[in-house]
């Protein structure tokens with residue numbers, strides 16, 4: 425079996441697991457509060473598994489040959505004309521080309537496309553003192569392990585993040601609606617670099633009422 429992709433995980437020394445099953449699928453654990461960058465070839469499928477049912481996973485995808493082209497939430501919403509994608513919808517890059525397509529989703533389908541990645545300023549604004557793990561640094565650090573630099577922090581696809589909206593435009597930060605083991609599966613539409621971050625937000629209930637940040641799993645087929 426050939427490896428499904430170049431598989432890199434940030435923060436050497438963190439416990440993580442990489443397994444290949446008899447079908448050649450590669451399973452990777454994203455440790456709680458951390459990030460993971462993976463190269464995925466066009467045509468392969470990959471799943472993000474909400475192992476414990478409570479964890480938001482910030483996700484990005486970059487053109488594997490050109491980091492200046494990346495999955496864009498604003499371009500994608502204009503393409504599928506919804507706030508939340510459904511099975512069959514493609515996410516578009518900032519050059520309006522499909523980069524991934526949703527081919528299966530066993531979760532209730534609530535994935536946020538509106539909210540920026542958390543960063544040190546977000547935690548400061550919420551009253552946190554000192555450093556706090558955050559998705560923006562996880563993106564940067566995960567890509568650095570591949571020798572890559574993000575041109576900016578694109579708006580992430582916040583998998584399993586439950587941000588309901590009201591007809592008047594009000595937004596709410598709620599717990600995920602997912603069950604343990606729920607998963608969303610994509611097909612790569614180009615050679616890409618995907619990055620995932622188990623969002624370390626523990627000051628709002630987006631990762632469950634107990635505020636415990638948990639690991640999640642990636643399966644590349």
Ligand SMILES: [Zn+2]
Pocket residue numbers: 482541542558559560622623624625
């Ligand atoms: Zn985050």
